[in-house]
Amino acid sequence: MKNETYTLAAMLPDKPLQSVEPRLYRLLVQELERLHLHPYDVKAGGRADDHGITVYLRFGEELGQVTSRKFSWALAEGGDEEVLAFFKQSAEKIKKLMIADYFKMMKS
Numbered sequence: 001m002k003n004e005t006y007t008l009a010a011m012l013p014d015k016p017l018q019s020v021e022p023r024l025y026r027l028l029v030q031e032l033e034r035l036h037l038h039p040y041d042v043k044a045g046g047r048a049d050d051h052g053i054t055v056y057l058r059f060g061e062e063l064g065q066v067t068s069r070k071f072s073w074a075l076a077e078g079g080d081e082e083v084l085a086f087f088k089q090s091a092e093k094i095k096k097l098m099i100a101d102y103f104k105m106m107k108s
Helices: 022-034 073-078 080-107
Strands: 042-049 052-059 065-072
Touching (some): 022 042, 022 073, 022 080, 052 073, 052 080, 065 073, 065 080
Antiparallel strands (some): 042 052
16 A cells, blocks of 8 residues: 655645736746745745635745735736735745745755
8 A cells, every 4th residue: 555645735725826817826936036046936826716816835844834916806807916925925935935945955
């Protein structure tokens, strides 16, 4: 019998952000690139409904850190300032965690 572990990231029912809302994904990638991060440093997902879209960003070791935000369709389609503020804050958090993980790894 194979013993498999399932992480929270694997169990949540969201879809890749680039397929749910490509415009938001492009904004995220631009913000990541500004801090010299790569899109594969984060797992970006989204879940859409009639009221808007919830964006989930998973990062860190085994994608254990999650940050999310729900945007109404009006904000998702035209509220770049608020969306960019969320992506900027998240990208800075991702970068800090990656730096901390790097130094922790170097001490080992």
